[in-house]
Amino acid sequence: MLSLNQSPSKLKWFVILFASLIGLASLYYTNELVDSLADREQEQIDLVAKAQELVVQVEDSLMLNFLVTSILQGNQSIPMIIADGEGNPSESRNIKFKKNATEEEKDNILREYLTSMKAARSPIEVKVSEEWKYYIYYENSTLLTQLKYFPYAQLSLIAVFLIFAYFLFSSSRRAEQNRVWVGLAKETAHQLGTPLSALMAWVEYFRADQSVEEEILQEIEKDIARLTMITGRFSSIGSIPDLNSENVLEVVEGVTEYLKKRISTKVKLTIRASKNAKLYALINKPLFEWVIENICKNAVDAMTETGGKGSITLFFSSDRSQKQLILDITDTGKGIPQSQIKTVFRPGFTTKKRGWGLGLTLARRIVEQYHNGKISVLKSEVGKGTTFRIILATSE
Numbered sequence: 001m002l003s004l005n006q007s008p009s010k011l012k013w014f015v016i017l018f019a020s021l022i023g024l025a026s027l028y029y030t031n032e033l034v035d036s037l038a039d040r041e042q043e044q045i046d047l048v049a050k051a052q053e054l055v056v057q058v059e060d061s062l063m064l065n066f067l068v069t070s071i072l073q074g075n076q077s078i079p080m081i082i083a084d085g086e087g088n089p090s091e092s093r094n095i096k097f098k099k100n101a102t103e104e105e106k107d108n109i110l111r112e113y114l115t116s117m118k119a120a121r122s123p124i125e126v127k128v129s130e131e132w133k134y135y136i137y138y139e140n141s142t143l144l145t146q147l148k149y150f151p152y153a154q155l156s157l158i159a160v161f162l163i164f165a166y167f168l169f170s171s172s173r174r175a176e177q178n179r180v181w182v183g184l185a186k187e188t189a190h191q192l193g194t195p196l197s198a199l200m201a202w203v204e205y206f207r208a209d210q211s212v213e214e215e216i217l218q219e220i221e222k223d224i225a226r227l228t229m230i231t232g233r234f235s236s237i238g239s240i241p242d243l244n245s246e247n248v249l250e251v252v253e254g255v256t257e258y259l260k261k262r263i264s265t266k267v268k269l270t271i272r273a274s275k276n277a278k279l280y281a282l283i284n285k286p287l288f289e290w291v292i293e294n295i296c297k298n299a300v301d302a303m304t305e306t307g308g309k310g311s312i313t314l315f316f317s318s319d320r321s322q323k324q325l326i327l328d329i330t331d332t333g334k335g336i337p338q339s340q341i342k343t344v345f346r347p348g349f350t351t352k353k354r355g356w357g358l359g360l361t362l363a364r365r366i367v368e369q370y371h372n373g374k375i376s377v378l379k380s381e382v383g384k385g386t387t388f389r390i391i392l393a394t395s396e
């Protein structure tokens with residue numbers, strides 16, 4: 001199978017891998033940092049506890065108070081509450097209260113904090129004497145907490161950046177591809193124009209001559225007409241095509257008449273329409289004919305493997321509101337495996353030896369971008385057949 005975008009996809013995986021490595025490295029580094037900071041905070045708390053045990057041996061109560069407050073104030077970052085054995089808070093540090101909070105409100109907040117601190121880790125016991133013990137409750141400093149979440153924030157940012165970059169990259173690549181193939185189509189149409197008009201002039205020249213059989217001239221004229229039609233398609237796809245309200249069934253009939261003469265007689269082509277089906281839609285005739293031709297040719301190809309016998313049915317109907325023209329093209333070919341149903345419209349996807357994998361890409365582009373319609377595989381069963389569905393807005 002041919003794939004037109006092999007190397008960019010490799011690059012994509014490389015970028016993703018590289019970004020993940022950066023992410024993991026940053027996660028690892030920050031984790032190390034968090035661990036060492038947590039150790040230091042633990043040491044600081046231990047130190048506070050030890051100092052308090054020593055301090056209470058000081059006799060002078062004024063002095064004691066002074067020392068306790070200084071030790072507590074030495075801690076600038078770790079939220080800490082000192083409470084007795086029954087969980088009544090007496091002192092706190094680095095806990096934020098509302099402005100103008102009353103003593104009662106402060107006490108309530110402290111108790112709430114105590115409960116959550118208690119749940120997170122056991123407090124440090126400070127044993128002053130056998131009867132007099134108190135407890136230091138604490139939690140991670142805000143710095144430590146922030147640092148813990150930092151790598152995740154960082155990773156999310158990298159991810160957002162990558163997604164953004166990817167979309168930017170792929171859409172600019174798509175725009176470039178579009179320009180190339182639209183330009184190519186236009187140029188081809190332009191180049192074909194001159195020899196075509198020359199050929200038409202030659203036919204007229206030979207007709208005047210009388211020595212050339214009329215039948216041969218008519219055959220040449222048919223080929224010229226076909227070439228003109230192809231040129232018309234190429235030039236329509238290279239510019240914004242005109243849309244006209246047409247009877248789509250009649251347009252499709254024109255295509256099938258043309259195809260019938262060229263495909264095996266073992267393939268039966270039928271057009272049907274449901275009662276009251278709306279048949280008019282705004283279409284560009286040469287381009288829409290191209291779509292039908294591509295789909296029917298695929299259907300014929302799908303039958304060659306099974307002996308080339310089968311039928312293609314083109315069925316017209318409308319939705320209930322009559323706003324949509326629905327065309328279902330059903331064949332009795334080999335079917336599309338479930339795993340390929342989504343891939344058949346991809347440029348370059350083909351299962352044929354001499355296929356380009358462009359027929360359905362073109363069909364989708366014509367239906368969806370130039371006609372604002374929809375094309376999809378309605379259903380397909382391996383060994384039984386496939387139905388493609390085209391939906392257009394009705395115009396009358």
Ligand SMILES: Nc1ncnc2c1ncn2[C@@H]1O[C@H](COP(=O)(O)OP(=O)(O)OP(=O)(O)O)[C@@H](O)[C@H]1O
Pocket residue numbers: 294298299302331333334335336344345349350351352354355356357358359360361386
């Ligand atoms: N009616 C169908 N039944 C079974 N398989 C189909 C049918 N239509 C399309 N496919 C599958 O989808 C693939 C892509 O179709 P597409 O028309 O885009 O390219 P292609 O026919 O292979 O080449 P080309 O560019 O010449 O049209 C086909 O190769 C075939 O495997």
Ligand SMILES: [Mg+2]
Pocket residue numbers: 294297298358359360
């Ligand atoms: Mg095809």
